[in-house]
Amino acid sequence: GESVGLHLPTLSVQEGDNSIINCAYSNSASDYFIWYKQESGKGPQFIIDIRSNMDKRQGQRVTVLLNKTVKHLSLQIAATQPGDSAVYFCAENIGGTYKYIFGTGTRLKVLA
């Protein structure tokens, strides 16, 4: 069944196109950031992370950009596939402490 976030902002993209999902984080002291993917009925799954001493980090088909000046993160997914359909949210952390602050998320829908 459907998971949480029925009223989340939704990004719809055509299969094969690139997706860009944005996140504004809250604390200027945050120095570590993670993007998570949450599929229906599953727990959040780590996608990619970035530390505050970097502006960009690339993974397989994913790139995270960090703009500390405006406290903004983005996740770029190249050649979006149907399996990418999920809720994506960012998390910020300060100094490796226990506590993460999670964003509310964006639902990505991939159109065939």
Added chain:
Amino acid sequence: DSGVTQTPKHLITATGQRVTLRCSPRSGDLSVYWYQQSLDQGLQFLIQYYNGEERAKGNILERFSAQQFPDLHSELNLSSLELGDSALYFCASSPSTGGWGYTFGSGTRLTVV
């Protein structure tokens, strides 16, 4: 499979009742974290245990309590349940007291009717 096991996957109960959610952390992880995820909301941190001891508390209601046992599994107890307690409850684990290497379980969906 993330290695973090949560049971049950689904739970339906009536208002006023009490339930217990269970979490087994990933092998080798000493910290367990509990989160609540409601509709339209991000993950809200409830509580952290490290090697059997409470280490941090978040927005956890007094009606809720948790513990971590010697074998490192953890239980979250929710009592006097209200309709608004309906949510997904996630457990995460990490090797140490800090947040590195966070791994989430697949969650327990609680429905209070």
